[in-house]
Amino acid sequence: MSEELLRTPFPERAGSALRDRFLQEALGIATTKFIGLRRESFDGFPEGEALRDRARSIKEATLQKLDVYLGQLADNVEALGGRVHWADGAEEAREVVLKLCRDRGVRMAVKSKSMATEEIDLNEALERAGVAPVETDLGEYIIQLAHERPSHIIAPAIHKTKGQIADLISAVAREPLAADPEVLTAAARRQLREKFLQADMGITGANFAVAETGTVVLVTNEGNGRMVTSLPRIHVAIMGIEKVIPSMSDLVVFLAILARSATGQKLSSYTTLVRGPRQPGELEGPDEFHLVLLDSGRATQIAGPLREALYCLRCGACLNVCPVYRQIGGHAYGYTYPGPIGILLTAMLRGSRAVADLAHASSLCGACKDVCPVRIDIPRMLIELREQVAREEIAPRRERLVFKALGRVLASPAAFALSARLGRLLQRPFAGGGRLRKLPLIFGRWTASRDLPAVAARTFRERWKDLR
Amino acid sequence: MATRAEFIGRIRREVGKTAGLFTARTAPRPARPAEAAELVKRQMAERWPQALDRFREEFERVAGVFHRAATRDEVSAIILAIARERSARGVVAWDPASLGLDLGPALGAAGLSLEAMGAAEVGEAARHRHRASAARSDLGVTGADFALAETGTLILLSGAGRPRSTSLLPATHVAVFDRRRLLESLEQAGVVLEALHVDPSRSMSGAVINFITGPSRTADIELTLTRGVHGPKEVHAVFVDEPVSAETPW
Numbered sequence: 197m198s199e200e201l202l203r204t205p206f207p208e209r210a211g212s213a214l215r216d217r218f219l220q221e222a223l224g225i226a227t228t229k230f231i232g233l234r235r236e237s238f239d240g241f242p243e244g245e246a247l248r249d250r251a252r253s254i255k256e257a258t259l260q261k262l263d264v265y266l267g268q269l270a271d272n273v274e275a276l277g278g279r280v281h282w283a284d285g286a287e288e289a290r291e292v293v294l295k296l297c298r299d300r301g302v303r304m305a306v307k308s309k310s311m312a313t314e315e316i317d318l319n320e321a322l323e324r325a326g327v328a329p330v331e332t333d334l335g336e337y338i339i340q341l342a343h344e345r346p347s348h349i350i351a352p353a354i355h356k357t358k359g360q361i362a363d364l365i366s367a368v369a370r371e372p373l374a375a376d377p378e379v380l381t382a383a384a385r386r387q388l389r390e391k392f393l394q395a396d397m398g399i400t401g402a403n404f405a406v407a408e409t410g411t412v413v414l415v416t417n418e419g420n421g422r423m424v425t426s427l428p429r430i431h432v433a434i435m436g437i438e439k440v441i442p443s444m445s446d447l448v449v450f451l452a453i454l455a456r457s458a459t460g461q462k463l464s465s466y467t468t469l470v471r472g473p474r475q476p477g478e479l480e481g482p483d484e485f486h487l488v489l490l491d492s493g494r495a496t497q498i499a500g501p502l503r504e505a506l507y508c509l510r511c512g513a514c515l516n517v518c519p520v521y522r523q524i525g526g527h528a529y530g531y532t533y534p535g536p537i538g539i540l541l542t543a544m545l546r547g548s549r550a551v552a553d554l555a556h557a558s559s560l561c562g563a564c565k566d567v568c569p570v571r572i573d574i575p576r577m578l579i580e581l582r583e584q585v586a587r588e589e590i591a592p593r594r595e596r597l598v599f600k601a602l603g604r605v606l607a608s609p610a611a612f613a614l615s616a617r618l619g620r621l622l623q624r625p626f627a628g629g630g631r632l633r634k635l636p637l638i639f640g641r642w643t644a645s646r647d648l649p650a651v652a653a654r655t656f657r658e659r660w661k662d663l664r
Numbered sequence: 665m666a667t668r669a670e671f672i673g674r675i676r677r678e679v680g681k682t683a684g685l686f687t688a689r690t691a692p693r694p695a696r697p698a699e700a701a702e703l704v705k706r707q708m709a710e711r712w713p714q715a716l717d718r719f720r721e722e723f724e725r726v727a728g729v730f731h732r733a734a735t736r737d738e739v740s741a742i743i744l745a746i747a748r749e750r751s752a753r754g755v756v757a758w759d760p761a762s763l764g765l766d767l768g769p770a771l772g773a774a775g776l777s778l779e780a781m782g783a784a785e786v787g788e789a790a791r792h793r794h795r796a797s798a799a800r801s802d803l804g805v806t807g808a809d810f811a812l813a814e815t816g817t818l819i820l821l822s823g824a825g826r827p828r829s830t831s832l833l834p835a836t837h838v839a840v841f842d843r844r845r846l847l848e849s850l851e852q853a854g855v856v857l858e859a860l861h862v863d864p865s866r867s868m869s870g871a872v873i874n875f876i877t878g879p880s881r882t883a884d885i886e887l888t889l890t891r892g893v894h895g896p897k898e899v900h901a902v903f904v905d906e907p908v909s910a911e912t913p914w
Contacts, residue, residue, distance in 0.1 A: 419895025477824030
């Protein structure tokens, strides 16, 4: 995310998203639609629940031997004629790609959607090096033309209107195009088809990598993943180390639940299994295949508190159901990965300091955990993150003092009873209809965006005494 | 830049810290994949009619167009009709041996140009020629190594005489297969993929396996479903009652 945006504090980023009328409407429609599609898909799929358990178990078991599986993956990719690169962090990963571009005279690289390349800010690095990166997923293409970043993991441009998109694609076409999805998609097809045929390098992520066979698996609906891996002379796949799975038997378990969770499809239009560069006898496919394995803080979480976040399939289901994401959208989070899982991944990649505010951007309602295909316990980890943020004194001093005081009050029955009586007295000027709508002083910051329930005339504890 | 040993060493240390904490398992796997795949094949020799019905239902659900041909000759007629309806000029197809059909005579008689790359042609010049013809063709004809009923999916292996782009670059893709290609479930597909790996002679020597489930699609502009964004706008499946002697994994 741009440094400029990150200098704005999270509450302001969220505030401006809340004031954006179109964004509000678009988010509501999109997330509601995705929720419905997902639900319908699982309703007609009784074996889905057992498959989710199995998928989770595979992820956990794989982490138990991650060193072994990564070694096996690397051996197999190399046996197929590919090359494997080991990148500790974003900078090393970028350098692998930049060096390849320099050495091989690459001028243009076509990309299929990859969160890993967003994570390492690869496009900016390529541009600085004089290589033109071209995003080819339609949504990503649109936001690249707009010089923006994705706002949803699987629907990157949901925040743009078709009118805005028509302006962007018309500018490339040098003719005015109607704000009609059919017309715009056809124009983008022509524009990008040329790029696929011209590009020297294709860059992809990986939804999975199968250790035993050395296979990189790409799941797309548009077919751009196939183009990028078939037409340019070099293919570079960049993946987080947690994407490796042991075997093809494991792969089909994930395939059965991934698209259902993301878009409600049984399978996405294209699932592409790629093994190394073009093999003897083939007419198509790259001369060279490179696999970049990216750590960037993932390895330390194998035994760390965010371990479960390493199971994530990047389906986006938790974004759609999150009451916070549904209100503020992806950009307000400020980093590559939005939504509930995004907060955890940001903490993993950038440290807990980066999520001092974001750790609180959740109502802890648990909807994310319910829909997660691998049942990641996101709320638990968010609570732990909040604890960590408090312990490491990253949170603002005032916030820490308030919570410390609150902690004391809640821990002592006498203090709690006293506070109820005191609250009842003090709230009198502000209470109405059982709600506190506007409080003075620093408490006003709470009531600026939500009501607080008033202290009841008789609290539960007071009534309980009589009832007994 | 880390070396492999450093990188994996660090991961091994982290993994070591969790020893004994987790008892999860990976997916159950066939102990002998080739035998398991043979079993699938025997099951499907009985159950293919149900699988075909399910395939058709699911394939149409993802906007595929299903055709059934009684004979191999009828396949050419169906392909010709599809080409005519779309005013196609150029057709690109898998090598006749990989396809199990020679479309040349029928298409030629109708005045259509057919590009079918012989499996033996692999040089730089052949590659350029092939790419140009695939890019300008309106119709691509392939086989299907498997047709997966549960999801309405065509599974295609790349290799000599079976280019990846035939099912990708033209606006219309037609896949031809017979009953021996039908699978019921993703689970069976998993068994088959395991067996392909164990026996490299079955892999058709290519680097890519594609699962194709309907046409290319996007909903990236205001969630409006649009077909044919990069890959084909239309996908046709032609099921042939007569056996098609295509070169396939089995």
